[in-house]
Amino acid sequence: MEDSGPRKAIGFWILVASLVTSFAWFAYPLYVIRPFRHQGARELAAALSAIQTRPVVDVICVVLALAGLASYWRAQPRRPRRILAAFGTLTVGAFAALSQVNVYELMFHPDTHPLFAAARQTKVDPDDKVLAVKLGGSVRAYPIRTIAYHHIINDVVGQVPIVATY
C-alpha cells in the first residue's frame, strides 16, 4: 500500500506557502501605502512592485493552493483537517479577490463621467475656490471642495485630454 504521508505533507506545505504568499502580496502594499504613514523610497517601490506582479502571483497561488488541497485531501483521512485545508484554499482565493479592490476609490469615489454646467447656472459660493483652465478657447473650472474629494477628474478641454488633480 502506498504511503500517503509524503503526499499529505507536500500538499500541506504547498497550501501553506500559497496562503502566506497571497497574504503577503495582499497585505504588504496596504501596510506601506496607507495615509498618515511615512513611505520610504525602497518600501514604496517594493509595494508598487508587489501590486504590479499581483495578478500573476495570485493566479499561481490559487492554482497551487488547489493542487495542494487536492493532494492533501486524498491523503488526509480526517475530515476536520480536510475542511480546514479547504478553508485555507478559499482564503487564498479571498486574498486574490480582495487584491482587485481599489481601497482608495472606496474612500474617495471617482467621478467617472464628469458633467458640467454653465458658470451662471452654478451654485458655488463666490468666495469658494476653483481650479481653472483655459485651452483651445474652452474654459473650465473645478470647484475645489468637489475635486478635493474625488481628487482626479479625467476631462477633455478644448480637445486636449487633461487630468485635473487636487
Add this chain to the structure above:
Amino acid sequence: MWKRESGGLVLTFHLAGINNQNFLMRDDQTGSYWQQITGAAVAGPLKGKRLTWISSDELSFGLWEAEEPNGTVLKDVTKYTSDYEKKDWEAQMMKEPTVLSFANPALGLKPRSLVLGVKAFGASRAFSYDEVVKEKLVLDHVGSEPVLLVVGPDGQSVRAFRGRIRGLEGEPSFYRTLDEKQSRPTDLAWLRQAASAALLMDDLSGGAWNFEGCALSGKAKGICLERVDVIKDYWFDWRNYNPGTTVYAHKT
C-alpha cells in the same frame, strides 16, 4: 493639472495610493503609477516618463466667473455631496498631522503652512500664501528673473507674472492702485467690474495693469505680461519635491 497623454496613448487615471501625503494615480491603459505633484511615472511600463504640465489658476469662483462668464463648471455628483469638503475645510486641514515636517520657525513655516510655489527660470521659490495675501503685491526674483505675485481684487486669488514688459528695456517697478477699502469680494456685480479694471501701475511704461496682467493704458497698452505658473501647496509637500527651494522673506 496635466495633459493625460504619454507614448502616444491617451491615459485615464484613477486614485491609487499615497506617497507621503501626495497621492498616486494609476492609468488604466498601462497600469503605470504616477506621482500627482510631479507628473512622473514612478512604477510600471511608463516609469521614467513625465506628463506635460497644463497651466491653471486657483481663483475664487466669483472672480473666475467675472472673468469667464461663458465658462463651464464641474457639477457635483449628487450621491457624494454629503462627503464633499465643508466650507471651512482649509482650516480643518491645518489640524491634520503630517508625516514629513521641514518646519522652519525662522521663516514662520509650519509643515501645513500654505505656500505658493514657483518653479521657473531654473529655480524654485516658495512664498507664504498668508504673507502674499497680506502684502497684496510681491516684487521678487526667481532665479535671476524679476517676478511679481499679485493678489486679485477678491483679496484671495493670486497670479504670478514675469516682471518684464515686452518691447521695453529695463526692469519695471509695479505699484498697487486698487483701493482695498472699496473691495467687495463676495459681491458678483462688483467683481465683474473689478476683474478687468486697473489693479497696478508700473514706472517704466506708465500704464495701468489688470489682474490678467494686461496693460490698459500707457506705452505698453494691449500687451500682457508673461504668466508664471504658481502651485498652491503645503510647505512640507513643496519642500519634499523641491529640496533646493528658496523662501521669500518680506524685506523690511
